[in-house]
Amino acid sequence: MRSARVFFGHLPLAFRLALREMRGGLRGFYIFMLCILLGTAAIAGVNSVARSMTSAIDAQGQEILAGDLRFGLKNRDASVDELAYIKSLGKVQLSTNLRSMVRSGDKSTQALTELKAVDGAYPLYGTFTAEPDQPMQDLLAEKNGTFGAVAQPLLLDRLGVKVGDTILLGDMAMTVRGTIVAEPDALSDGFSFAPRLVVSRDALTRSGLVKIGSLVDNFYRVKLDDPTRGRRDIRKEAEAKFPEAGWSVRGSSNAAPSLSENIERFSEFLTLVGLAALAAGGVGVANAVGAFLDSKRQVIASFKSLGAPGHLIVMIYMIQILAIAAIAILAGLVIGAAITPIAGYFLEGYVPVPRGLNLYPSALGIAALFGLLTTIAFSILPLGRSRLIRATELFRSQSYDGWRMVPLRYYISAAAAFLLIALLAVFSSENRFIALVFLLATAGAFVVLRLVAAGVALIARRAPKVTSPALRLAIGNIHRPGSLTASVVLSLGLGLTLLASLALIEGNLRGNLAGAMAEKAPNFFFVDIQSRDLDRFRSVLATTSPKGEVVEVPMLRGRILAFNGEDVQKRSIDPAARWVLQGDRGITYSQALPTNATLKEGQWWAKDYSGEPLVSFSAQEAGELRLKIGDTVTVNVLGRNITAKIANFRKVEWRSMSINFVMVFSPNTFKGAPHAWLATLTDGHSTTAADGKVMREVTNAFPGITSVRVKDALDVASNIVAQLAVAIRAAASIAIVVSVLVLAGAIAAGNRARIHDAVVLKTLGAKRTMLMRAYLYEYFLLGLSASVFALAAATAAAWYVMIAIMDLPFSFLPGTAASTVILALLVTAGTGLLGTWSILGQKAAPVLREL
Structure with a gap:
């Protein structure tokens, strides 16, 4: 007290x-x-x-969602009762989204597109803008027996067409009547893998693209009659009235959850x-x-x-x-x-x-x-x-x-x-775990850097004498009391470690996307293959790619609702596994264990199994979701809730980019359920021209099949990584700027002692050039020490991120190593010489009087 x-x-x-x-x-x-x-x-x-x-x-939120509420259904339309309930809430607008192939009028070129088919009520909120600026319904309407379409300019460039030309959607000819300028609900639809094409719902129905098992998203947007009514209350009411609807209900207050989450993470x-x-x-x-x-x-x-x-x-x-x-x-x-x-x-x-x-x-x-x-x-x-x-x-x-x-x-x-x-x-x-790991790594780096600085000083102290006076003076400066060693190694080492780590991670990511993953990945994914077309589809591929290997599996879509009867929304989920529960997942069934997976725990079912539904779960995701053998998984498929018991865990090689699923069910689970097929084509000797021929022949023979060239997808991913890396490096460069400031401050703080040394040495006959060489050697040695540590720490950090977190191979990048060393030497030598230049011209008399 x-x-x-x-x-x-x-x-x-x-x-x-x-x-x-x-x-x-x-x-x-x-x-x-x-x-x-x-x-x-x-x-x-x-x-x-x-x-x-x-x-x-x-x-x-209302403009981004284009409604107060959105009811999303996968691969099916709303039932009569479901639609009646939705319409009871207010004005309803229906959009259908799917990926499809679109061709030029002469069938010479084709491209993948994100197709959106809208009815006459679109949009309920916001404004859809096209060029020319005409009412949307006029642009999409049927005129002279032909429907209209509006597209993003990139799609027209890929097809080699312009406004006024004819394109083929399925086998139906359409006229491009404009280009998209602004689409109010683009963000709520999520990431677009391909450029957008907008048509009317009537045109989509006439095209024949939507068939049994087609992967489509139906969005019923609602403009509420009572805007004050709580969105959460409506969602709970809808789920209670239709527990097996399997729809996702989103309100305007949560219009683009994926975008918001990515912004928060970044x-x-x-x-x-x-x-x-x-x-x-x-x-x-x-x-x-x-x-x-x-x-x-x-x-x-x-x-x-x-x-x-x-x-x-x-x-x-x-x-x-x-x-x-x-x-x-x-x-x-x-x-x-x-x-x-x-x-x-x-x-x-x-x-x-x-x-x-x-x-x-x-x-x-x-x-x-x-x-x-x-x-x-x-x-x-x-x-x-x-x-x-x-x-x-x-x-x-x-x-x-x-x-x-x-x-x-x-x-x-x-x-x-x-x-x-x-x-x-x-x-x-x-993500508190990532934050904690980052802080522990930073704290560990500080401790290790301090030890590195002490080690450098110790080595300098015990170094054998050299004949060069400048080098001998530089070595002495490194270990003497009040030296710059600790300041340079601490500040510059941390900034360089951060920058080099990010560069190594980015380089490895892009290298994997363009190298190892591209080599192992199939040439194509083919989606929405109808069962009746499967044999003819195989025949087309056998003709166009005789050396290619074709793999096909049945494909359905399902959303995980519960584990052991507990709603997944009420569970605490590891952030790394949340993607499994977000939206619908591709699922399949199989009598035998997939050839690209290995059984890790449990037993596979017999070929003639006919008991309760069983499911095989990916081992990594099951661990993150804290599941065990014998647990139950409830999945909504085509409006039906199906509960299956986990029979085994599989090790899945996701980075192979072959056909992989989180869940593989026993065949009796979906007996009689309508579905399409998913196939891959792998041909290691194929060329770009050969791939183009495969896509053209498949699209012309089966306009309803969506062909995704994997190399194009990897290029998109690589470009995204590059764009993100620019922003991250810009932020990380602040650490380098701060390191330069710290170095400049340390040099300024030590200039008083250096002035005395320089004056005494010049009085004893030392030349300015010798002192300059001494300081240059000192800064060179300190920069080299900091860069060596930074490279070692950055390599370890990047290795951990690639191997342990991303489950991708890691390789050391000599170019990144060289640039790190060069940057360290430039920063230390340049800043050091600028900071000590005034010392070299200091007059002796005023300083000697104070000694």
Whole structure:
């Protein structure tokens, strides 16, 4: 109690002295401020942009969904009773989405398209815009015996047609009457693998594309008669009235859940990258505080000579540091908030974004907390050491020795600040496991980097003497007290590790997509093959690709509703396995174990099995969903709920890109159920021209079969990875910028001692060129040390991500390694020489007078 009274009793005095001393300006704290500013701005900007997009999605929910509610059904129309219930809610609009092939009028070219067929009520909300700007129903209507269509320009380019030309949908000729400019519900439909083609529902019916087992999505959108009625209440009522409907009911408040979730995930990742930049900047904070206290040693000596207790000195300078940090944090928040409208300008047309400047207090608050806690965490120990210095030591010492031990309470306080940073990062992230792994990896990197710095200094200390004076001086500079070794290795090592890790992961992903996966993957997937066409389909492939291997399996669609009778929506699901439960999954049945899978646990059913429905589950996903042999899975297929017992687990090689399913059922489960077939064609000797011939012959013979060329799909995925990598690298480069600032700050802090050394050496006959070579050798060796660690750590991190998380092969990329080393050398040598250039021209007389 007494110590607390003394502490708070000194607080007003500490404030007065701190504010009075700050009249001298912010000199010595510019690097400090930039480190905190950049990290705070990165976190504030990323979170603000994410909040702006998700809030825009919420605000524009009706337009994005094109309705107040959407009832989605797979592979079937609503029954009479279901449709009557939907119509009782308000005005109804029906759209049908499917993937299909579309051909030019002369059948010479074909392309995959995301087909949307709409009725006359489309859209209930928002505006569909085409070029020419005419009413949609006029563009799609039947005129002179021919229906119209509007398409995205990319589709017309692939077909080699233009507005006014004829295209073939199935075997039906249609006229392209316009191009799509804006489609209100495009985001709610999810990711589009191919360009869009919009036709009328009547045209789709006439085309004959929708057959038994066709993979179609029917969306019944509703404009409620009572807009105030709760969407969740309607959803619960619909599920209670029609428990086996198997429909997905989505409200305007959740118009694009996949997009919102991806935005959140991406922003969380970039927030962690920003936090890494703050962590790297923390080294600069510690350096700046240490240098600041070194410059204030005369003042501290005066305080102590006048009887000031140690905790009063700590309070004075902590107040100053927090005040300066507050200025940097505020500037970072301003920049972060300003990023939102700038990002909105570039993102407009791709995702919903609000117009103008919008502030998001939660995003800014999290960024401010990160900046404040980082400042405190890295300032406590340098401040604690200041109270241990006696007045006589300060007056006699040329520089402040920052390596003295401090009382235990300072270490505990610093640890508590770091723990708060970790808790804030983990609990503000949806995927807490990833956040925790990232933080542990960053903490581990700091510890290892510190050991690396000590090891480099030890090697330099024990290195044999060399004949070159410049190199001998450089080696001495690496291990002498107050050297740059720890600062350079810590800050630059962390930034390079982050950047190199991302580069290795991106390179391996793109390499797998273009290399190993492309080599193992089949040439084509063929979807919606009717049973009656199967033999003729095989004959066409045998003619066009005689050396190709054809594999076909029955294909249905089903949505998992429950495990062991428990609604999956009420279960806590591992984020890695959520995709299994999102929407409908492809399912199949088989008498025998698939050739591309191995049995891991349990027994396969007999060929003539006729008992209760059984299912084989993918072992990896079953583990993530915490399932075991004997559990039951309830799946809705074609409006029927089917419950099957898990008989075994299979190891599935997803990266082979062959036909794989999470669930394979016993054949008796779907006896008599209508379905289509899925097939693959694999021909390792096929060329692009041969693939084009296969697609053309199959499409012309079977207009209803959808042909997906796997190489095209891999190219799309590779382009997406490349685009994401640009954004991620841009965020990660902040860590490199901060590392440069830390390095510049460390050089500036050590310039006082280097000036004395340079003057003495020049007095003894050393030339400026020799000193320049010495500094260059020093920075070269430090940059090389940091890059070697960064490469080792980045390789380990990228290996873990590729092997353990993505289940993909990993290979070391020499180009990335070389660029990492070159970047490290350029950063250290360039920054070092710029920072020490003024030392080389320092006149000897003024310095010698002070010695």
